[in-house]
Amino acid sequence: MPACPMPELTPMATVEAKSVLPKGWTADLHHPKTLDLTLAVTELLRRSTSRMPQDILEALVTARNSEDEGSRAGNTLDTMLENIKLADDRVAALCQDTGTVIFWVRHPFGISQRRLKDQIRAAVREATSRSWLRPNCVASLSGKNPGNNMDPFGEGHPVIHFEEWEHPEVEVAVMQKGGGCENVGAQYRLPDVAIGAGRDLAGVRKCVIDAVTKAQGQGCAPGILGVAIGGDRVTGYEKSKEVIMRKLGTPNPDPKLDAFERKLTEELNTLGIGPMGYGGKTTALGVLVTEMFRHPASFFVSISYMCWSSRRNVLRLDAAGKPSFI
């Protein structure tokens, strides 16, 4: 199979031209009472749902070039790459499962979280009405779909994490986490006798191998594994998602974990599950690990599986309120 060249996404000038933000728009961060990020977050969602981050694109091309000529794995990766080009070109959702929409907002002192929450919810409603997001939020027992991605209780969806920080900038990060991959996430309590995992890094390794083997192709392999060591049951899972915001190819700040991530990715790729579980050399695009403190009695390993269509983006407003997107 001839080497696959890097697919070119539409130039940034074209992306800017299609923006819902007026040219030259800036946020007035000094007037929190009139600050309105609805349009900027709508633009963030337009990009996250339709434009694949460059690091994921590069990882998929590397994967495609490692597969055998004419193999199902190679053909499947070609289909994925073609899909990425089409979605970007047409501003169409990369995947029909536009996911649970998860935000991490970091802001300086003085900005109202209540207002930001209303604005983010308005942006999600707008993105849904424009068919950038599927109405993906239903009542648990009746299955009733309000059609606008809004949990009427304001709790379940969209998910918004807030943090006040000491910087003058504002950052709104978004992840669209599909249901298929969310369903194959797993949490282990070490020691785990069933898989022979003790309370150390070797035990963590076994948890990840076990989770990926159980997932097979169900999470839309090749996946990205977010792993949180420690925390409690809630914070561990939260961090296992947040760590997936890290770009593939950027080193883990902890050299020991960095080496662990690289070696484990290689090992997972010997499992032979392959793209979509059809068999092949690419089962994981990467493993991203974070270590937390924990209660002495508890040792949780929380694993979030992100599908190959790892949709994420970050809106940054600099101190002058000028927006940029990754």
Next chain:
Amino acid sequence: MKRISTPISEAVIRDLQVGDEVLLSGQMVLSRDMGHKYLVEKKPDWLKPILAESVIYHCGPVVAHHEDGHWSFVSAGPTTSSREEPYQADVLETYNVRGVIGKGGMGKKTSDALGKVGACYFHATGGAGALLAERVKRVVDVKMLEEFGSPEAFWIIEVEDFPLVVTMDSHGGSLHEVVAAASQARAKELMAQK
């Protein structure tokens, strides 16, 4: 690459083997969790002529409703099929369906029904929503939209050259079982290493 069209005859299905890559054209019906529960519990007659010798697609699409009233598909890849395992065999037999499209494969009960009815499980590339939506030529109709909501409704669509892989055939073969067994053996080896 084999080209097939709905309605599909039993002979065409019996000829397909695990691993075959297929381009499917013609009419199909979308159904997922609420649809399958409804098909099994209510057994609606009105769906019988629509489903006979046709194909069910496990998909909850992103759709656009246009000002003139017509619908189009924006993104429409497969959803995980294993959730329909409790219902699928019954649906295949009751409605004489010739194929199921989804992702992730299905279990023994469905595999047995594929053999009995003469049907295949076709795997579509998960996540390729934009590409697969482009192969949808027309939204013919939509049923139970109000009751189920758009991701769960019965969308009746016409497709052209839908790219699929046969991962479970009508002879008991399953690519999912083969890959699972091999990867479990390899996982065991890895786990035994320090």
